[in-house]
Amino acid sequence: MQPLSRRNVLTAAAAGTVVTASIAANAQTFGNPDLPPQGAINTRDNPASVTDPGPQNPALASQFPDAFSPPPTDVGDMPMFWASFNNAPRRIQNGGWARQVTQADFQIAEEISGVNMRLTRGAIRELHWHQAAEWGFVSRGAVRVTTIDTEGRSNVEDIGEGGLWYFASGLPHSLQGIGEDGAEFILAFDNGRQTEYNTLLLSDWMAHTPPDILALNFGLPADTFAKIPLHQLYIFPGQMPGPLAAEQEQAAGAAGKIPNPSTFALSSMPPTKKTAGGEVRIADSRNFKASQTIAAALVKVYPGGLREMHWHPNADEWQYYVSGEATMTIFNTGPRAVTQNFKPGDIGYVKKSLGHYIRNTGNTDLVFLEIFRSDRFEDISLSDWLAHTPRALVAQHLNIDPAVVARFPNTKPAIMPL
Numbered sequence: 001m002q003p004l005s006r007r008n009v010l011t012a013a014a015a016g017t018v019v020t021a022s023i024a025a026n027a028q029t030f031g032n033p034d035l036p037p038q039g040a041i042n043t044r045d046n047p048a049s050v051t052d053p054g055p056q057n058p059a060l061a062s063q064f065p066d067a068f069s070p071p072p073t074d075v076g077d078m079p080m081f082w083a084s085f086n087n088a089p090r091r092i093q094n095g096g097w098a099r100q101v102t103q104a105d106f107q108i109a110e111e112i113s114g115v116n117m118r119l120t121r122g123a124i125r126e127l128h129w130h131q132a133a134e135w136g137f138v139s140r141g142a143v144r145v146t147t148i149d150t151e152g153r154s155n156v157e158d159i160g161e162g163g164l165w166y167f168a169s170g171l172p173h174s175l176q177g178i179g180e181d182g183a184e185f186i187l188a189f190d191n192g193r194q195t196e197y198n199t200l201l202l203s204d205w206m207a208h209t210p211p212d213i214l215a216l217n218f219g220l221p222a223d224t225f226a227k228i229p230l231h232q233l234y235i236f237p238g239q240m241p242g243p244l245a246a247e248q249e250q251a252a253g254a255a256g257k258i259p260n261p262s263t264f265a266l267s268s269m270p271p272t273k274k275t276a277g278g279e280v281r282i283a284d285s286r287n288f289k290a291s292q293t294i295a296a297a298l299v300k301v302y303p304g305g306l307r308e309m310h311w312h313p314n315a316d317e318w319q320y321y322v323s324g325e326a327t328m329t330i331f332n333t334g335p336r337a338v339t340q341n342f343k344p345g346d347i348g349y350v351k352k353s354l355g356h357y358i359r360n361t362g363n364t365d366l367v368f369l370e371i372f373r374s375d376r377f378e379d380i381s382l383s384d385w386l387a388h389t390p391r392a393l394v395a396q397h398l399n400i401d402p403a404v405v406a407r408f409p410n411t412k413p414a415i416m417p418l
């Protein structure tokens, strides 16, 4: 039984409700703030309140314990911020497959769309280009990438597990699986509406150009092109590429290489931030100079640790969960607070400046990517804000002694240990 406080009475009276013994028994408390109270903890006297006798899909429901029974601090609604590659249809071809989650499937994701792709060893994602910029993360194996810039300068580069690539909007490129088992990777486009199946393909354009135009364009007899494919290749098996240095030299010719590399070995760089709770590695235009429109953080949280309460003032956050298990709670005006569960292959999305935190709820390291449509990573830490604000001011807000406020972390830890 909770005591009937003056505040409870005033709140209830203001809401025009009659203060009864029943409401008093369920008055809001620390950790259970709402009126009417929400959450399973408030139904102990009426257990049928939380059962679900209706149609069920237990396998699916078991993946979302915090949606099925939200913590009592959750309140209100929010547009769905969970999606996954795990239930996205795969376009499977000889040589690999692709699947995607765009804004058509995931309404909240306005700034970023995502693709998950596999290429077998030697297989090629054909030469193509598109309107959005493309950022890639290698989750398995290794990839050879090729691209050119508007000066005709080229990059031919190999990138391994944990590595990135970036191709600016409209610049043509290709990908080839070169690991022992090829490669699997994630693409992030800097536009939620960009789809992987709406790209400009070399094979499509060649097949749909009259032979005499091809002859004029390349300065060769039309029958040079007599055997070009009539249908798009998209993904197809290929021969393993030659030695990197020789391919780089041949592709560069007299034009040379692009000044900035198109790839970046993110996972092998020293951590940008390391605490007893985990590690963060940040790649944006300050260290991965090519990446002018995508900033990213590769975050590792040890079991029980917390990606601290924070927000991003400059862009929406698109998350990809690489390994482990997590729950994320997002806070918005209203108040609204909604919690959701994430597993490998899942996607999370947080609108610009909304507060959030991510807990490792598994027994293994949680690894995920935070991706932003921006030239740089920016975040505000709640504890850092309060540690760098006059203590007397903070103390009056939270009813905490200023001497205790002084013990808040003041180094922007990013990840707090269990």
Ligand code: MN
Pocket (backbone or CB within 6 Å): 128, 129, 130, 134, 173, 199
């Ligand atoms: Mn592409």
Ligand code: MN
Pocket (backbone or CB within 6 Å): 310, 311, 312, 317, 350, 356, 370
């Ligand atoms: Mn974040």
